[in-house]
Amino acid sequence: MNSAEDTSEDGPGADSDDDVIDSDDDDDVQTGASGKPYLSLMQSLVESAPHKAKRRKLDHPSAEDRTEQPTPESAVNAAGEDDDENSEDVDRVEEAEEDPADVKPEDLFDYDDEEADAEDPFETHFVDLDQALLLPRLKAIQEDKWRTHRVVAKPMRTLIHTPGVGDPSDSGDSALLPRPVSGISGLKLKKKLSETMGPKHATFDPTEQTIAPLLFNYSDLLYCNRTVAGAESVRRMACLHALNHIFKTRDRVVKNNDRLSRQQPGSEDLELRDQGFTRPKVLIILPTRQSCVKMVEMICNIIEPTQQENRKRFDDGYTDKQSKFSDDKPDDFQDLFAGNDDDMFRLGIKFTRKTIKYFSQFYNSDIIFASPLGLRMAIGSEEEKKMDYDFLSSIEVVIVDQADALLMQNWEHVEYVFEHLNIQPKDAHSCDFSRVRTWYLDDQAKYFRQTVVLSAFNTPELTELLRVHCHNWAGKARLQQECAGVLQQLGVKAKQTFSRFEVPSVAGDPDARFAYFTKAIVPALAKRGAKDAGGTLIFVPSYLDFVRVRNYFANDAAAESITFGTISEYADVPEASRARSHFLTGRHRVLLYTERAHHFRRYQVKGVRRVVFYALPDNPLFYAEIAGGFLQRSEQALLLDPSRGAVRAMFSRYDVMKLERIVGTQRVAKMLNDQGDTFDFV
Incomplete structure (x- = not known):
């Protein structure tokens, strides 16, 4: 076992303790492809770099090159603050891609002597495929023909999307849902996982029972009810499913290796297609290093490894036990930002018989964790002329956890990653093409990949991700709970007015919103007398809208009498403190405040007498914290009359998801369709 103190990136035995090259499942199915993708792929790989087919050694770029042109083999410092050229990047790996000829028998992964179960979703999804079902579905997906079924499955609203199957008017067809699962015994798990999980977690809680049937059935899943209380349950199911997939994939490869080794000379060659182009099979996308730590700890809790290679190095680079904020922060904030909240990392993990090895090179890994x-940055960009995404070519399970937090980072990065999944590789990477599944060769891997997105709530971005990048032939599901709303959770007496403005199209929403704001909101602010002038906080979720409103207050004659301050996600601590102080003392009558500033800082702003929501927040908790918490703090600090608190919120018909979470499912339809455009709540 290597110790974490090893100073060399190439630890002892780096080329000898990997398992088997690739782990895809056996599948001889012909999906009706013409064969051209296979021929073009083989030709491109031969022409690209035939001398690299056996082993690809890694370059050793300088520290400057690692920063400017990152690759999976030379990762940029996860903290993004490598001031010392000689400082070691905790995520950087200098390890050669493993050659199957170098794998020793004692390093192979143990496999269970189990017979394949014909009812196992793993078998039916990847191995023993029903051609009569598969081929029509692949054709429907390629033609973008999907049927949507609304299924009544309390307490969740469930939408099932099947490729070209069923009547679009179907409703309440519970047969579309996999059979319920109440515990470990109801899952088709590998024996080793059942033995470790059974004694300590035999029965599932309600959250696990909700997601387990669809998760283990290999359907794409958008789960929109991830809570802090249920976070551990969600992680447990995600990790258990990922491990089950890896172990079943690996066992098949090892068994087939054993069959080939026993084959008699001169006998007919066995055609055993059980692999992909590269080894990584599971990709887990997370917002912070601490989120990665929680996932890794859950995996260790499930499989109970005898050894953990490079664990100290992992702890040093990923854990942070220092308290960085006070205990009065909300639970969701502490859950996300406690510990190491760095959002720049990638980590490869591989499994051997009794060992977990951290910081394995991507092409030698079973699971890739990454923000x-x-x-x-690991993939690179066309501008850098040094792109590498072959390690994503054979990903079969993608898990995006805490997607609501990723929306507060840069969602374009998530889309960029999905655009580079399951693309046929540029290099061979020691691949044995006689073992590669047929649908990989036919460039159909994306139709077999399962995507799991776990979020506290749904947004248009998540729905679009499911629509554009999820092509699973097994179908996809969206689980969303009905909302009670947060109008009664303010904790303070305040008049809440929701004003609807008309919008011609989604593209016209920003202009229509700005026009309504300048005509209906700003004049009232400008006319207020000096006695009742201050204390207006304007919440602007989008930074682009924030800049537009800020420039309007700074330059337009209609707002010249309004003094204002700003707090955005780009404001440093002194700047934000000055803005809050000037707002409290009345020097600034208006304070512009962005959603990301609140997400990352959770400022407690005093002096708020009225709140204007330029747009509703995605997170309904933010509405309660700002509309209720800020007014409540101001009452206590300034002895305000509770009846003077007022909230004004602007919305259009394209804000339906946000509005539902705030006013509740029962009210949202009336507010969107009613002839009136103003709705008051107290």
Whole structure:
């Protein structure tokens, strides 16, 4: 076992303790492809770099090159603050891609002597495929023909999307849902996982029972009810599913290796297609290093490894036990930002018999953990002329956890990663093409990949991700709970007025919103007398809208009498403190405040007498914290009359998801369709 103190990136035995090259499942199915993708792929790989087919050694770029042109083999410092050229990047790996000829028998992964179960979703999804079902579905997906079924499955609203199957008017067809699962015994798990999980977690809680049937059935899943209380349950199911997939994939490869080794000379060659182009099979996208730590700890808790190679190095680079904020922060904030909140990382992990090895080179890994930023920098860009995304070519399970937090980072990075999934590789990477599944060769891997997105709530970005990048032939599901709303959770007496403005199209929403704001909101602010002038906080979720409103207050004659301050996600601590102080003392009558500033800082702003929501927040908790918490703090600090608190919120018909979470499912339809455009709540 290597110790974490090893100063060399190439630890002892780096080329000898990997398992088997690739782990895809056996599948001889012909999906009706013409064969051209296979021929073009083989030709491109031969022409690209035939001398690299056996082993690819890694370059050793300088510290400056690692910063400017990151690759999976030379990762940029996860903290993004490598001031010392000689400082070691904790995520950087200098390890050669493993050659199957170098793998020793004692390093192979143990496999269970189990017979394949014909009812196992793993078998039916990847191995023993029903051609009569598969081929029509692949054709429907390629033609973008999907049927949507609304299924009544309390307490969740469930939408099932099947490729070209069923009547679009179908409703309440519970047969579309996999059978319920109440515990470990109801899952088709590998024996080793059942033995470790059974004694300590035999029965599932309600959260696990909700997601387990679809998760283990290999359907794409958008789960929109991830809570802090249920976070551990969600992680447990995600990790258990990922491990089950890896172990079943690996066992098949090892068994087939054993069959080939026993084959008699001169006998007919066995055609055993059980692999992909590269080894990594599971990609887990997370917002912070601490989120990665929680996932890794859950994996260790499930499989109970005898050894953990490079664990100290992992702890040093990923854990942070220092308290960085006070205990009065909300639970969701502490859950996300406690510990190491760095959002730039990528980590490869591989499994051997009894060992977990951290910081394995991507092409030698079973699971890749990464933030969207870290993975995008690992892939590179066309401008850098040094792109590498072959390690994503054979990903079969993608898990995006805490997607609501990723929306507060840069969502374009997530989209960039999905655009580079399951693309046929540029290099061979020691691949044995006689073992590669047929649908990989036919460039159909994206139709077999399962994507799991776990979020506290749904947004248009998540829905679009499911629509554009999820092509699973097994279908996809969206689980979303009905909302009670947060109008009664303010904790303070305040009149809440929701004003609807008309919008011709989605593209016209920003202009229509700005026009309504300048005509209906600003004049009232400008006319207020000096006695009742201050204390207006304007919440602007989008930074682009924030800049537009800020420039309007700074330059337009209609707002010249309004003094204002700003707090955005780019404001440093002194700047934000000055803005809050000037707002409290009345020097600034208006304070512009962005959603990301609140997400990352959770400032407690005093002096708020009225709140204007330029647009509703995605996170309904923010509405309660700003509309209720800020007014409540101001009452206590300034002895305000509670009846003077007022909230004004602007919305259009394209804000339906946000509005539903705030006013509740029962009210949202009336507010969107009613002839009136103003709705008051107290």
